[in-house]
Amino acid sequence: xxxxxxxxxxxxxxxxxxxxxxxxxxxxxxxxxxxxxxxxxxxxxxxxxxxxxxxxxxxxxxxxxxxxxxxxxxxxxxxxxxxxxxxxxxxxxxxxxxxxxxxxxxxxxxxxxxxxxxxxxxxxxxxxxxxxxxxxxxxxxxxxxxxxxxxxxxxxxxxxxxxxxxxxxxxxxxxxxxxxxxxxxxxxxxxxxxxxxxxxxxxxxxxxxxxxxxxxxxxxxxxxxxxxxxxxxxxxxxxxxxxxxxxxxxxxxxxxxxxxxxxxxxxxxxxxxxxxxxxxxxx
Ligand SMILES: C[S@@+](CC[C@H](N)C(=O)[O-])C[C@H]1O[C@@H](n2cnc3c(N)ncnc32)[C@H](O)[C@@H]1O
Numbered sequence: 001x002x003x004x005x006x007x008x009x010x011x012x013x014x015x016x017x018x019x020x021x022x023x024x025x026x027x028x029x030x031x032x033x034x035x036x037x038x039x040x041x042x043x044x045x046x047x048x049x050x051x052x053x054x055x056x057x058x059x060x061x062x063x064x065x066x067x068x069x070x071x072x073x074x075x076x077x078x079x080x081x082x083x084x085x086x087x088x089x090x091x092x093x094x095x096x097x098x099x100x101x102x103x104x105x106x107x108x109x110x111x112x113x114x115x116x117x118x119x120x121x122x123x124x125x126x127x128x129x130x131x132x133x134x135x136x137x138x139x140x141x142x143x144x145x146x147x148x149x150x151x152x153x154x155x156x157x158x159x160x161x162x163x164x165x166x167x168x169x170x171x172x173x174x175x176x177x178x179x180x181x182x183x184x185x186x187x188x189x190x191x192x193x194x195x196x197x198x199x200x201x202x203x204x205x206x207x208x209x210x211x212x213x214x215x216x217x218x219x220x221x222x223x224x225x226x227x228x229x230x231x232x233x234x235x236x237x238x239x240x241x242x243x244x245x246x247x248x249x250x251x252x253x254x255x256x257x258x259x260x261x262x263x264x265x266x267x268x269x270x271x272x273x274x275x276x277x278x279x280x281x282x283x
Pocket of ligand 1: 034039052056083084085086087088089090108109110111132133134135151152153156157160162
């Protein structure tokens with residue numbers, strides 16, 4: 001698996017420098033969690049990226065490597081749709097791990113994630129975005145898709161009411177083989193994510209369309225040998241430089257400081273990894 005440490009370092013450097021300029025607004029985000037409208041705020045997009053990007057990108061690298069192994073020799077251009085893509089760490093993980101396999105990526109998200117402009121650019125990047133609520137997709141969008149990704153998003157999408165319709169659209173595909181890269185928001189404890197059952201509706205719709213799978217959708221994995229080891233045990237290239245951690249000069253000066261989400265450490269351990277790869281085929 002290839003964890004592109006130079007890319008992640010540059011990305012963190014860009015976001016960190018930009019976030020420091022917003023220091024006067026930090027207290028407004030002391031109690032903000034990754035949910036709902038929070039993603040629409042630029043300052044929060046930076047904070048979220050600093051906290052989660054390296055860990056989630058690493059998890060998607062693991063999934064991308066597994067996908068590559070399943071695909072084997074693959075000569076066509078893989079069509080990828082990611083639902084709730086955010087700043088699209090999954091795209092970069094595929095780019096850095098699919099090797100010679102060509103792919104086209106479309107990221108769907110109801111939020112625009114304007115801070116994507118701080119992600120280091122590469123001339124070969126091939127991605128596009130569609131900013132809409134998943135509940136408003138129409139069937140044409142998904143006809144050619146080989147790989148569907150739910151990157152830490154299926155619970156949010158289910159709760160916003162868009163998942164049943166999406167399941168029916170996915171199941172209308174004319175493909176004979178489709179993959180799902182599901183990554184769940186983990187409870188941080190050694191038990192299954194409560195969002196795991198959200199995929200059931202997609203599974204049922206596929207079965208009705210004649211698909212079957214040998215993968216077990218009730219199983220998820222974490223990586224690194226044992227639950228809650230450091231991410232450096234998953235990839236020795238994983239490294240979150242101390243100089244890019246958020247330190248606040250006002251720490252301790254207000255009631256808001258207790259449990260402040262701005263100075264919370266970034267995710268550095270595998271307890272927030274929880275993923276599965278499911279392959280569905282039909283005759
Ligand atoms: C936890 S974030 C994950 C972001 C990104 N995939 C990652 O790994 O960092 C969930 C994302 O799903 C998006 N989302 C939630 N419900 C949605 C819906 N119904 N339609 C489109 N996007 C949705 C949110 O805007 C947010 O960007």
